[in-house]
Amino acid sequence: MTMVENVRNGLLIGASPRGGEEGREPWFLDPREILRTVRLRWLTVLLPVLLFLAAAAAFTHAVPPQYAASTQILIDPRGLQVVKDGLSPPDQASDASLLLVDSQLRVLTSDDVLGRVVDRFDLAQDPEFQGRETLIGAIKAAIARLTGRTEAPADPRLTALRALRDRVGARRLERSFVVELGVTSDDRDKAARLARGIAETYLARDAATRSDTTRRAGEAIEGRLAELRDALRRAEDKAQAYRARHNLVGTRAQLVSEQQLTQLSDQLGAARAKALDAGARMRQVEGVIAGGRFDSANEIVTNPTITALRGQLAGIERLRADAEETLGKRHPSYMAAVVQERALRQAIEAEIRRIAAASRNEYQAALASARTLADTLERRKADALKVGDDFVQLRELERQVEASRAVYEAFLVRARELQEQQRLDTSASRIISPASPPEKRLGPPTAVIFVAALVAGLGVGLVGSLALELLAGRVRSRRRLEGHLGRGGLDALPRAPRGMTGAAALRRDFGSARGDGAYEVAVARLRHRLAAACPGQVPLVVLVTAADDRAGKSGLARALALSAAADRERVILVDADPSGLLTRDLGAAAPRDLAATLGARGSLADALVTLPSGLRVLPRPADLPRTLAGSLADALLRSDADLVVVDLGLVGGDVVTERLIADERIPALLVAVSARRGRLAAIDRALKAIGAKSRPRIVVTDAAAGE
Template sequence: MTNDNQSSHTQGRLADEEVIDLQQYWRTLMRNKWGILGFALAITVLTILVVFSMKPVYKATATLLIESQQANVVSIEEVYGLDKSNSEYFLTQFEIIKSRRLAEKVVKKLSLQEHPEFNQEPFLSFNWREMLPFDLPENDDAAGMSAAEVERIALNKFIDGFSARLAIVPIRKTQLVKISFEANDPKLAADVANAIGVAYIESNLEAKLEVTMQASSWLSERLGGLKADVNAAEKALQDFLDAENLVGEEGGTTIANKELELISSKHIEAKRDRLNLESHYNQIQVAKGSVRLYELVPGVLQDRTVQEFKRQLLEVELKRSDLAKRYGSKHPSMIAVQSEVANARNSLNSQIKSVINGIKSDYQAALASERSLEKALARTREGLQVLGRKEYKRKELENEAESKRAVYDTFLQRFNETNATGDLNSANARIIDPAIVPSLPEKPKKKLIIVAAFVASLMFGVVFAFLLEALNNTIQTARDVESKLSATLLGVLPLLKQDKKNPHPSYREFLESNHSSFAESVRTIRTGIVLSALDNPHKVLAVTSTMPDEGKTSVAINMAFALGQMEKVLLIGADMRRPAFNKALGIDKHAIGLSNFVAGTAKLEDCIQHLDEGGIDVLPAGTIPPNPLELLSSQRFSKALRVLEGQYDRIVIDTAPSQSVSDAMVISPLVGGMIYVVKADSTTYQQAKAGIKRLKDVNAPLIGVVLNQVNTKKAAKYYGGDYGGYYDTYGYAEDSKNTA
């Protein structure tokens, strides 16, 4: 259960730390509002002075149209090598407009280096070298340079400043570009903007003319070499034709092909004739000289003469057959018929042999013709192959000559086109909206600058206020006491007005203004002390602080006065180094006191004085000793304190600051409780924490912390919940002595 409570407490504390306290931010701003506003107003006034002392700057703008395609008379782009179809072309033109070369051309054309705007004398001009008591070495940067080089460097610097005033802004999704120039002289701004556009157009035309001239020169040189190449190629072709005896369009190839076709057809016919005769010839060879077998040869059978002789032989044989029926073999008619038959037979045989010989002769002739045609065909084919190789070489030479001729003709055409269009250069841009002299300045935008300066300074003041707040490590609020010092807050004492007559009003405020908020605060602290130990009251109280001047003496005096209203109280001044008691309470500064008693030079009852006004007894510090710490740590002081405890209800001791000396640590074992005083908005929490730690290291009975000299009205206004209504609750806020 305990672990759960601790976990819940830790989570709750972390959640509180993570919450952004907007009210705290607002209070920070309210605490520093006059400083922030004062700083913002000062910066704004300074800005107004600067802005109204600035010269007005006028801006003139000319609009230029850059055409992506031109209506050329002939196609010169191929000679120039320009491709305007891509977006890089426009980007290139924009860079050309912004180029140093173009800017230099405009600077020289308008003589801007001599223009009054660029040759203004400074408001304060003096030779600061003459004011020095010693001589400085001269600048050797220009040593060894010629006048032209120095002039060139000066011109480059001038162009840098000129280009800084020039702005080239293309209009999206168009071919338009805005050329703007800023100058104190409105007419100069318009003249320069227009001059930049004109210079760009002229530069483009000059570039085209230069390219045209270069192209013409280059083409002229190339034409001479190409002409020689064409002549050489044509001569090589003609020499080859002459050497190889090639004539005709294709060098005789057509004739050779026709001859080959003719011989091939003749050879086919001769072969067909030979095949036809060869069958007859083979039959004749099979007959082996037999006339009867010869008669069966188709060529013999088809011969008309043989057929006629056969008819005659048949008629004679028919005649002999008729006569044989009437006559005998011896009959003259039979003999005559036999003679006719024999003659007819002989004639037939002779004709058959003649036909056979003719077939043989035809076959031999056909065979010879076929063989002759085969040889002629082979020769023709070989000749055609040789002619084909020659034709290949001829075509190669002819193609080479034609290609060189075509290149020559192309260059000649481009050369003629370039020369013909050398003076027909059309501009690729034109000014469609020339710059006019502006009537109103472009800058400075005085209202905008003043408002921006006010807002920026205001924001800077806010940031600086938060920075100071973050860097402020003093104890300012009751919350700081608890969170930063981890100590109990007994109460808060307000800051009282001071003047020369009353530099320490808090010493007697409780007595003189018993109903003031200061007095009520003292009573509140008294109540806290009393309630902190009801069962075992703190009879001896020690008051200390971190550093001097935090108001510990004031707290001790007022606490003694407050306790004296209810009890018998003794106030002891134990700060024997810087005693403030005597002056605060109106006691003689040479009066004997604690140091005299502890040193044994005076009796205790002689050292104690009674204050009728406050109703308390006082033991002042006495004579300042050389060794205060030894006196406070002595047995005599300890015994005296025990004796006084028996005589008084409450003893209040004002001791030295804990961070300065060790008096408080020495006294701490002898007291019942210690009050730690911290001056608000002055003591850092590191110092206060270190002082409290020193007391805790010696087990000092620390009751709590009193936050002193708090500007209550300011704290209630700027720290809200920590002080709001704290002093008004009792109805004493009308006290005129509280500070605002």
């Protein structure tokens, strides 16, 4: 007892019960369990690492380094406003402009442009663009030759075009009209040359396309000029013939008949106005004559003859008045003045009558002229009504002439403009960032590839090993078993040394030397813990069984018995295993058959074999009736030993084992679980078979140090 209490704590494997294990994380998240799995399944971890490293080496050898060169092209959809009327509208909506740039992006990587680049750089003779011979390709070619399905060799230019198409990429930069073109190649200088060549070929092809489009449009218009000219001439001839046939003489705006009608209408109005004016003057003069007041009419007052006569009359009247006042009325001078006055008055009246006659004649002439013009106007109106329908048709023909003339003139001007535009480059697209040889290769460096392969292989190997462990369902460690069962405090024993197993351990003389190794200390601690758990039990009967580890179970029973015998306790080791491992290791027969002893209710000592170390062993008979299981339990409980260790069979293996496990008088039941060989499914079945009435102590054998 003292030996066990004074040993170092590091040697007491499983020395103290563990508690508070609820909520433990799964075992495959425990770094110690992961390391244990890696040690056990190192080949599973190493194989993916080697495969990934080999794949990385094959990849770096098979795939040559690639270099990407890029250039940027500004595609301005507006173009240059060189002439007023271009072939395409210079101003477009933003969405239409973006669509135009996207369309040019397709043109940039089209087979037309790439094919010209192939011809320019003679890529049909470049091995890089003809495809290198690979192992898989050689195998396919060999199979095709064997099966007689060989294909005709492909066109080198088409092969180079397809390879170049796969190596070219273009994209429009966000929120701009700038297109970025990228080309990959095994040679950095070749990548830059190809990028520049594609950009230059695209710009040259775009300018040529614009010029060709303008030329074809001009040719199409010129081809229509002759037809339009003939159509204009036919329309003019038809209009002129119609005018001559219907005698429609005049300007383009108005016929002669219409002009005459307008003039006659104006003349008639003027004649009627003149007649009215003449009539008014005539009536005024006649009224003056009738009234006797010659100075009230404008025609008379303003007449120069009358004005002169009136002047003379005034002079004569002054002379007459002077003669009358100075000489008298009988004086000859007065009489001569009176005669002259009378003569002047008669002359004025005669002149007024002449003015009245002239006014009457003028009025009659004006009336006659108005009547003549009215008759002529009526005749012209009748003639105009006759030619109205003909003039309507003539105007329609003249409109056709004007339309044909307008179209012909527009086509003629446009044809001349397009002829000049063919020689002008109105494109505003240009290279804004020429391609230069790239400094770095594409993809990660070789060291990064191998490191990634190593990490990936380790990850796959680790996950694979953990998955295999999960599928295997092995115990492996006490931690894993505790996590599976959901309870802690399991006892654990390290792997037993060679001297503690087999027949040599049973014949060992513990009186000469006492073992103090880790295994012996752990067994002693387990034994004393059993004694503390069952106080006052004399003898202490301990049943040892297992789910699937028969050798570990027998080794545990043997170790407990030998440890007690080393402490000079009275110990009986009972072999109740149907396989009889202890009996075979003992190599000695019992003095009396156990079945006969139990049947006769004799002393158990008659069937025991005492070893030199003082350990007494009860061998298993060849045939132990199941009806004697209860008698065996009674005999064990009545024995004179301090400790009775019973090596049972596997749980569910035989009736005697089940009867002894179910006997409630026996308080101690140990279930041995091998960390190396035990399976979780078998342990679950065994614990389910034992039941929940008794709580067996689970002892993990072959446990690693530190558990």
